[in-house]
Amino acid sequence: MKPLYLMLSMFAIGLTSTAALAETASLSEAAALPNVSPANSELVNRGAYVARAADCMACHREDYSGGVAIETPMGDIYATNITPSKRYGIGNYTENDLKKALRKGRAPDHMIYPAMPYPSYHGMKDEDISALFAYLQTVPAIDEEPENKTDLPFPFNIRSLIFFWNIINLPAYETRDDLNPVQQRGEYLVNNLEHCGTCHTPRDSTMGADNSKYLSGAQLGNWYAPNITPDKSSGIGSWSENDIVTYLHTGELDQRAYAGGPMGEAVAHSTRYLTDEDLGAIASYLKVVPAIETQDTITEVDTASLPAPINASITHDLLAQDDYLTQAKAGVDSNSPEGLYLNVCASCHGVNGYAQPDAGYAPIVGLSSMRRKNPDTLINVIAHGVKGATNIRPNMPGFSEELSSEQIAAITNYVRVKFGGLQTSEVSAADVDSAMVVGSQKPFLIKYAGVLAIIGILVALMVLYFIIRAVLRSRRRP
Template sequence: MKPFSMMLSMLAIGITSSAAMAEGASSLPNVSPANSDLVNRGAYIARAADCVACHREDYTGGVAIETPMGDIYATNITPSKRYGIGNYTEADLKKALQKGRAPDHMIYPAMPYPSYHGMKDEDISALFAYLQTVPAVDEEPENETDLPFPFNIRSLMFFWNILNVPSYENREGLTEVQQRGEYLTNNLEHCGTCHTPRDGTMGADNSKYLAGAQLGNWYAPNITPDEASGIGSWSEQDIVTYLRSGELDQRVYAGGPMGEVVAHSTRYLTDEDLGAIAAYLKVVPAVATENKVQPVDTSRLPLPINESITHDLLAQDDYLTQAKAGVDASSPEGLYLDVCGSCHGVNGYGQPDAGYAPIVGLTSLRRDEPNTLVNVILHGAEGATNTRPNMPGFADELSSQQIADITNYVRTSFGGVASSDVSADYIDNVAAGVDQRPFLIKYAGVLAILGIIAVLALIGFIIWNMMRKRRHH
């Protein structure tokens, strides 16, 4: 990344003069004073729309998006005329973003056009101008989307779109700042794509808008202002801090898909835009869910050994060696010290200078359903920025009972919960996952075949009936 001054960032992004790039924002890649204001504004829109998460930093695509219908691979959106969108007009891009229609086929909603449907024309124009400037990559994709019948019939998306596009409707009575936050949340950042559960057609279930949803091995939590299960206790500044840095001390640390959102998108937004998102999230309807977060009991949280040890790696190593010597290696505490202690510290305060996250007080430890915590231990997690180390998964190294023991230990020792009774069977169930496909999706192939048979039978009956009538005449 190239560092720019505050004034240069303001000019390069090309937003309004009052929307200067905040000091806390990361320098925006691909912004250059050699480019026009429109192109640089398009680079900002690309980050706000989180294009990089699926299409990669070079926009060549290839990322597999896991869906209940199968893996859908993001395509090349560089100006390559053979493999990318080099032949697209701005009108073509607008149709793709707002209606899910490429020039020669329908697009699967893994590309979040149900949310992009609300993108403003001026933002699409800026994005189109920017995408024309990225280097064209004329390479055949390694993988292409190949879904099973009937999902491989892309024209069926026409009927799905009638039911599910657009995803959200604008609310009335919002302030100008909240309206901007609504636009960013619902359209560009498409937060509901992960945080709003799906209905039987795999469209957004807006009766539970932003109330949390399961995403394969990950759970996108409730981000409505509900106090017990959502983020009602967060201030607007808390939300801004989290979206900027990917963490809030003794509350939450962004990993997995949310870590990617922070790494690729929200950390690049201006403070003004992050503040608008925060203002909007504080006024969305609160939705209470069963997966509540227990309040922080600070009296149960451990204290650092001293003020300097978390920044002194040698002292931490010595302290860890002493701690291991005093406990049974097979006990829950011994397992934690052996597997987790070298990164997260004996007392859970991590190593800030080395980028290892503190885990004291995290909400994932205090949730009634600790699936997120278990999945992090099983499968690991990527940091919110590329300067932080990734956490490895231990599904192949530890038994279910050992993972259960570590889960219970960290929840009671560092989460402050009074008790935790996660069992090996619970770990097995989380590891196995749950078939999240709605009935229509799960049995779509069978239903499609039955439908074809029924249509053919109806046609046959009509022909037979017509022939019978002719014989009688």
């Protein structure tokens, strides 16, 4: 029962917590690209690679049947079936139909919600769309519609309004003219296929990208996509190009970062399949984007202050970890910060934070999420958990119903000092309450869109009434 208990208990930390992408063994090796076969044409095999580079599977699933919920401030938007099913998928699409969907957000019979990142795909090259179209014709047709359909509240359920959103937010495709060929390829991957800005660039009041803060970090509900500009105090300026390649390929960077949540999904479904040349191009480009310093600075990791592993083998031995945990709990007040960590978190992440990677639990020693000035991401992960990137990996449960704000604050402070190497951490219960509210806040225009739409309709009707009345009066005059 001990291994079963350990497998069921779960707690992950920070920007890069959880076992969302804890396929450590398989990710450390070059991932073979699925659906590529010598029997396929070169065009189809290229399309399979484009599908990976565009991360289609994160929303449409590995079989392209759709049904994944994309959480937005307007409500959940469900990805559609994009298999060649003629009834439920895109079997009736022409290549031009796919091009319009990808570049303009227009399906043959309706507008597409921008949860599908067509503002980024807007810049996709013709040859990549042609390859993707050829590939999608070869995947097995799933003659079933997704279990859930998008059903947004008024006025967001009026898809024709997206036309006006597109006028405001659909960008003209622009490229920098000061980049070398490798960086140009990286720019195309970052801005278009991988659509990194969809998560890492903040949104304005219309939910369009605020490109004045390009890649400087953005709140995604209870998750925060960090600053990935080359700023050294708040971004990834201290990472080398090789560090970036390693992280995108494996989902981790020893004692600095571990990919979880949406980033875990991106690595699991997309970046680990990219060629070394393309990963290097992304890294080269990210080093030359404008550095933007934000207030969410990161304390430089002090490796000397981090805990050392108990021994070289304990991270691979669940029973030994359980025995060591029992010893560690002895004599520790269960209500103290250390006691809370040992009782709630250590069965998965280990007494000293090195976890059990073989079982899919994330090591948390030295992670940048613990060294950030703003602890909100860490708090929200503890409170709300993180969904695993694949269905064969355990999810990170949330503890907001089990732990009080004071207890969550105590655990946050403990791990930031113990495993983040900070000198002090003074997160309070009030900070926890505030962080949990931040994740659920909506922009003003989104929150009151229904009321504003009704007011707009009433005002339009009143204006129309007075216009008609004025016209009728003018006709009655002699």
